[in-house]
Structure formats: structure tokens, C-alpha cells
Amino acid sequence: MASSQAWQADADPLRSPARPNRSAPACYVRCYPADAWGVQHLTDQLRRFALDRGHWEPTLFLDDGAASRGPKPALDELLAQAAAGLRDAVFVPGLWVFSIDDDAARATAAQLEAYGCRVFPLLHDADLPELQPYPGAGASAPLLRVVA
Secondary structure (H helix, E strand, C coil), X not given: CEEEEECCCCCCCCCCCCCCCCCEEEEEEEECCXXXXXXXXXXXXXXXXXXXXXXXXXXXXXXXCCCCCCCCHHHHHHHHHHHCCCEEEEEECCHHHCCCCHHHHHHHHHHHHHCCCXXXXXXXXXXXXXXXXXXXXXXXXXXXXXXX
């Protein structure tokens, strides 16, 4: 299910009288498989992340249940709005929401940045715990453990 919605239904985030010269921020979330609880948690975190950094109410672009290599209509809409200058910032949990392929994810982030839409990941690679092979796991069992 893909959707684009404003958290504040009675306000048009693209035409805020308080900020007439700024385009609206966005949040983009993609979960596969569909995960209503995960989506709610991520969107709450991203909304707070945006508001805590002085941005106003973001619009949610959601591709819930969209596989990385499949169609992502909400991402397509976000890219179109960024290209039209309607979005100046997008908040994401991490670049992996764009694609599980690192190069493709970075390319999408670069495309948004080229349109003048800054990408703000909630987590950066440096924030993630170091992963090492789990002791006793052979080449046929690539299990990982978190190193604290």
C-alpha cells in the first residue's frame, strides 16, 4: 500500500502562510513486508526528528509492503515533487529505505540532493553497531553478532 499524507489534515503543508518561501519537508518510509506497527514507530520517530530540528510538519510518503526492487509509487511521487521544488528536506530512517542495494540507495539520495532536497537519515552507518562473524559460524552459516 502506498500513500502520501500530511499528519495535519486541516493544513496544506505545501502552502503554509507561516513559511511562504519554503517548500515542505517530507518523511519517506518503505517496509517490506508490510508492517503497520513498524511504520507507525518509524513515522513517529521521523516526525519528532524533523520537528526537533526546526522543520515544520512533514508530509509522509509511505511504500508499505513495497519490495526494494519493485515499484515504489510514493518514492516516485516524492522524487517528482522534489524535482518540482516542492520539497526541501526528506527524513528517512536510513538510506536503505530507498533500496537494499547500497549503490542504488546512494544514487536516489544523490538525486534528491541534486533537486535541492536534503536527505536526513535518522541513523548513519557510523551509528550502527559493529558486526562481526558469530564465533563458531562457518562459511556456510554467516551469522552475525553485535559487538558492544
